[in-house]
Amino acid sequence: MSKQVFNKTNVLIALQYLFARKKQSFLAAIGVLLGVTTFIVMINFMTGVNDFLDDAVFNGSPDIIVSAKSKKQSTTTSNLLSNYIENSNKIDDVLKVDDNVQSFARQIISPAILISTSKQFPGSINGVFPAQESNMVNLERRLIEGEGFRSLLKENSILLGVSLAKRLKVSVGDQIKMILPNGKNQELRVSGIFSFGITTIDNVRTYVSASTLQNLLDQKNSITNIHVKLKDRDDVRLKTYLTENIDGIATEDWKDSNKTIVIGNKVRDILTWSVSFALLLVAGFGIYNILNITVIQKRKDIAVLKTIGYSSNDIVFIFLIQSLIIGVLGAFLGVLFGYLISYLISTTPLDTSDFIIVDTYPINFKMSYYMLGFFFGILTTIFAGYFPSKKASKVDPVTIIRGI
Structure with a gap:
């Protein structure tokens, strides 16, 4: 057989x-x-x-955050805010030649009080450069209404997280007032509302033009943070290199800021x-x-x-x-x-x-x-x-x- x-x-x-x-x-x-x-x-x-x-x-946040080392603040109004980065150009030079850097964006961040016609809340204002920030965060697909970063090219515009917008009871086109620690205030038009899907982000995240915030703070060309997006998020050797080779800065990677x-x-x-x-x-x-x-x-x-x-x-x-x-x-x-x-x-x-x-x-x-x-x-x-x-x-x- x-x-x-x-x-x-x-x-x-x-x-x-x-x-x-x-x-x-x-x-x-x-x-x-x-x-x-x-x-x-x-x-x-x-x-x-x-x-x-x-x-x-993670996709809505930087992989590495570069900021100035904490210093003892004086009582003058110019130093009521976070410390400013002094070696930003040197940092830019390093980021431009690093093969693992996908994009980076400068920011100036300040505490502020936001006031609508019926509500007011303390918060943090992110002053961004629209072209740089759009390479960091794909805000267009997270928009609920209005426009994205391109709307910040117009002066006195602000983007709000959906939870914060609900708390302030505002929608696109409404006006809110921003009061800064130095006493200056500015009327801002809500140009867009976005959602990252997590209330702890959408409840505090705001974007305004960096130039608007710098002018109000009398800090032209000053920045408080540099946000970096990496091609390989797990490779954070850049963080160590920046800390060891550039004085006066502190760095934090995505694992440090999102441990939980x-x-x-x-x-x-x-x-x-x-x-x-x-x-x-x-x-x-x-x-x-x-x-x-x-x-x-x-x-x-x-x-x-x-x-x-x-x-x-x-x-x-x-x-x-x-x-x-x-x-x-x-x-x-x-x-x-x-x-x-x-x-x-x-x-x-x-x-x-x-x-x-x-x-x-x-x-x-x-x-x-x-x-x-x-x-x-x-x-x-x-x-x-x-x-x-x-x-x-x-x-x-x-x-x-x-x-x-």
């Missing part, structure tokens, strides 16, 4: 065993389906939350992957038990097959074919149900009480997660079928036949 015919015979025997125990085969496939479905839904949801937070916080979120992401990642793989392993043990019972029930058939010339490898192959069919079917349905459930979650309204501004649950539809769930589901069933079949293939057929 040729090897090709022999393999076909093994496949036919495997299919016969598979359909002879339809209930057990169905339960095994359901186990794979539930394991893969749960894995995909959890991975999609948890990584979706992480990606949302990363996009809201960084730690939270790591914890969520560990929990997500641990629980997800544990679910697949639990499903694998369930499949193992079902296939083990099937092998035990087929011991007599195994003895007969071995007496007519079937080898141990043939026996293992027959039961592996069953496992593979169950694994492929269960994993395919698991991927399908995982996608459908993830899609339903992504369309489910989410009420976060204004802490996080998001309409629906964030879901990450990455193809790699579906492929990982599919192949891991198949791999689990292969191992679950291999061990009991390997054990059964070593049984002496004479011993089994004597017991009949």
Whole structure:
């Protein structure tokens, strides 16, 4: 008998065993389906939350912040504000030649009081250079209404975070008054309202033209911060270089300023992957038990097959074919149900009480997660079928036949 015919015979025997125990085969496939479905839904949801937070916080914030070292402030009005960077041109020269710098932007930041017709709130004003800041932050896709940084080319314009705009009860086109520590004030027109999706940002973030703020503070050409965006965010060697080679500055990277979120992401990642793989392993043990019972029930058939010339490898192959069919079917349905459930979650309204501004649950539809769930589901069933079949293939057929 040729090897090709022999393999076909093994496949036919495997299919016969598979359909002879339809209930057990169905339960095994359901186990794979539930394991893969749960894995995909959890991975999609948890990584979706992480990606949302990363996009809201990190993409809207600099990777490195350069500021002046704290100095003892005098009582004169010119020094009531944050210290100004004295070596800004030298810093610019370093940033322009660093290969890892994607963009950088100067800012002048000042405390202020914002007053609308009905409300007033203390806050911080970010004076920015529109062309530079637009390379740092993609504000256009975060706009709720009005214009972005280009509106700051007009004097006396201000951009507000959506939460702050709600607190001030203003909308695009309204006027608000800005009062600075030196006593000067300025009427500003709200030219745009944006949302980064996190209230702790949208409740305080404002943008005005740097020239407007410099003129009011009598600090022409002065800046308090330089924000840097890196091509590789994890490579922050630039921070150390700036601190060691330029006097009078302090630096802070994104990990320093977002420690809580960084730690939270790591914890969520560990929990997500641990629980997800544990679910697949639990499903694998369930499949193992079902296939083990099937092998035990087929011991007599195994003895007969071995007496007519079937080898141990043939026996293992027959039961592996069953496992593979169950694994492929269960994993395919698991991927399908995982996608459908993830899609339903992504369309489910989410009420976060204004802490996080998001309409629906964030879901990450990455193809790699579906492929990982599919192949891991198949791999689990292969191992679950291999061990009991390997054990059964070593049984002496004479011993089994004597017991009949």
